[in-house]
Amino acid sequence: MKISILGCGYVGLVTGACLAEIGHEVMCTDNDLCKIQTLQQGTLPIYEPHLDEIVARNTEDGRLKFTGDMGEAVRFGDAVFICVGTPPLEDGDADLSAIDNCARLIAEESRGTKLVIEKSTVPMQTGEKLKRALAIYSRNSGYSFTVASNPEFLQEGTAVSDFLHPDRIVIGVDNKSTERQLREIYRPIIEHSLVCPIHNGNCPLDRSSRFVVTSINSAELIKHSCNSFLALKISYANLIADICENMGADVQEVVHAMGLDPRIGPDFLRAGLGFGGFCLPKDIQAFIRLGEKAGVDVSLLKNAESVNKRRIDSFLAKIRQALWVLKDKRIGILGLAFKANTDDIRFAPAMELIRKLQQERVHLQVYDPQAMEKTKPLFPAIRYCTDPYEVAEKAEALLIVTEWAEFKTLDWKRVRDLMLRPLVMDGRNLLESAKMKALGFEYHGVGKPNADGLPVGNAQRKKLRNVQLMRFGAVERYQATNRAKPSAKPVVGL
Numbered sequence: 336m337k338i339s340i341l342g343c344g345y346v347g348l349v350t351g352a353c354l355a356e357i358g359h360e361v362m363c364t365d366n367d368l369c370k371i372q373t374l375q376q377g378t379l380p381i382y383e384p385h386l387d388e389i390v391a392r393n394t395e396d397g398r399l400k401f402t403g404d405m406g407e408a409v410r411f412g413d414a415v416f417i418c419v420g421t422p423p424l425e426d427g428d429a430d431l432s433a434i435d436n437c438a439r440l441i442a443e444e445s446r447g448t449k450l451v452i453e454k455s456t457v458p459m460q461t462g463e464k465l466k467r468a469l470a471i472y473s474r475n476s477g478y479s480f481t482v483a484s485n486p487e488f489l490q491e492g493t494a495v496s497d498f499l500h501p502d503r504i505v506i507g508v509d510n511k512s513t514e515r516q517l518r519e520i521y522r523p524i525i526e527h528s529l530v531c532p533i534h535n536g537n538c539p540l541d542r543s544s545r546f547v548v549t550s551i552n553s554a555e556l557i558k559h560s561c562n563s564f565l566a567l568k569i570s571y572a573n574l575i576a577d578i579c580e581n582m583g584a585d586v587q588e589v590v591h592a593m594g595l596d597p598r599i600g601p602d603f604l605r606a607g608l609g610f611g612g613f614c615l616p617k618d619i620q621a622f623i624r625l626g627e628k629a630g631v632d633v634s635l636l637k638n639a640e641s642v643n644k645r646r647i648d649s650f651l652a653k654i655r656q657a658l659w660v661l662k663d664k665r666i667g668i669l670g671l672a673f674k675a676n677t678d679d680i681r682f683a684p685a686m687e688l689i690r691k692l693q694q695e696r697v698h699l700q701v702y703d704p705q706a707m708e709k710t711k712p713l714f715p716a717i718r719y720c721t722d723p724y725e726v727a728e729k730a731e732a733l734l735i736v737t738e739w740a741e742f743k744t745l746d747w748k749r750v751r752d753l754m755l756r757p758l759v760m761d762g763r764n765l766l767e768s769a770k771m772k773a774l775g776f777e778y779h780g781v782g783k784p785n786a787d788g789l790p791v792g793n794a795q796r797k798k799l800r801n802v803q804l805m806r807f808g809a810v811e812r813y814q815a816t817n818r819a820k821p822s823a824k825p826v827v828g829l
């Protein structure tokens with residue numbers, strides 16, 4: 336089938352390249368002409384494992400094309416996938432102006448009827464609005480458009496594999512013929528007949544690629560419900576981590592046992608610096624707004640979001656507790672991307688952490704295997720190192736912020752000897768506490784008993800809580816509810 340892709344971000348590029356890989360003729364476009372020129376020259380604007388080889392092969396074979404002429408792209412396809420961004424507005428709502436622009440473009444440029452598929456993450460009822468917009472914008476042309484929703488569940492870092500071996504393909508349609516068209520688009524994946532380019536014939540067989548057909552509203556809701564549930568799971572793990580830290584248990588032991596229950600499952604229970612990226616933080620906000628508009632009590636979602644927002648402050652409180660004064664200290668950061676195997680820094684915990692440490696006048700030296708180039712324009716004044724060992728040089732603390740596998744296998748003895756003080760604050764529980772301590776590190780993970788392997792004592796817990804409350808600006812509220820005498824200064828320890 337001939338397919339047009341509007342938007343060449345993470346979703347559009349992966350979708351376009353993979354649809355070409357399974358045999359379709361695909362033309363992609365974007366309103367960012369620099370991006371299109373980069374793609375036409377054979378360079379990818381993003382890092383995503385396996386995407387470069389798929390783009391290169393399909394471009395060479397003539398199945399995948401990039402054009403800056405958006406009208407040409409629209410006219411090319413029988414089906415048009417909308418893969419444009421839906422960033423958050425000030426109030427948390429999704430900004431749907433790019434979807435509206437696509438509707439106008441499709442209506443004005445089409446020379447025949449087309450299937451229009453929303454792939455972008457959008458609030459429920461957007462499909463209905465898209466249908467109306469297409470009808471209004473095309474009233475003089477006489478062409479009609481069918482709309483479907485086809486939410487994506489790709490994870491950055493494994494997006495190509497997720498696309499070719501999905502655990503489900505969800506389509507929201509309002510008639511059988513649209514369902515048939517979408518089945519045809521995904522047939523090689525549904526029937527497992529594709530020659531997968533990444534597993535060399537050893538594709539995961541456990542993925543049954545269920546094809547789920549729903550109404551358009553339900554399909555849109557499925558996407559937001561999934562991302563918000565993942566966010567809830569992570570915040571729940573982080574809440575348990577805080578309890579573990581204050582009362583003396585180990586969150587990894589707790590969530591491991593929880594995950595063995597098939598009703599709970601092991602995934603998305605990793606405690607740490609919280610969820611970042613361009614999806615979970617904005618989607619939970621948009622879902623909160625949707626729930627409020629629907630007149631539903633969304634405090635469950637709001638609490639998950641606020642647990643997440645406090646992660647960096649509580650990490651900073653621990654750093655401060657370990658280092659006492661931060662000003663003028665040299666601190667190394669390992670990891671800038673919002674998670675491993677991507678160069679994406681949008682809403683990455685590292686960005687907020689760097690901003691806050693800079694306010695404290697800390698000397699920062701950082702390293703990430705993929706995300707340095709994207710970070711440099713945001714923080715030109717920090718030191719970008721060529722490898723993790725340079726980050727360790729003369730540092731008084733090393734912070735692990737992204738869970739890159741290569742950080743796990745560093746020569747940690749060498750790291751220790753390079754540091755001024757062998758202090759590691761592991762925001763992702765990437766390393767093993769016992770091993771690090773045996774190597775002579777002061778090591779602090781997330782949701783672990785304190786440095787001696789003992790529960791934090793009552794007095795220390797109270798001090799810690801005061802420090803945290805001071806930082807969150809909640810002292811007055813705390814005093815009012817507890818009728819306790821205020822502690823004059825935040826308490827810090829060494």
Ligand code: UGA
Nearest residue numbers: 487488489490491569603604605609610611612614673674
């Ligand atoms: C997320 C969803 O997982 C995808 O299913 C969805 O398709 C995608 O959003 C989207 O809407 O496009 P992604 O943004 O790539 O995918 O990232 P995740 O793997 O979900 O991770 C999000 C954040 O949560 C990361 O910062 C990660 O470090 C953090 N995380 C994840 C945890 O802190 N703990 C965990 O146990 C898992």
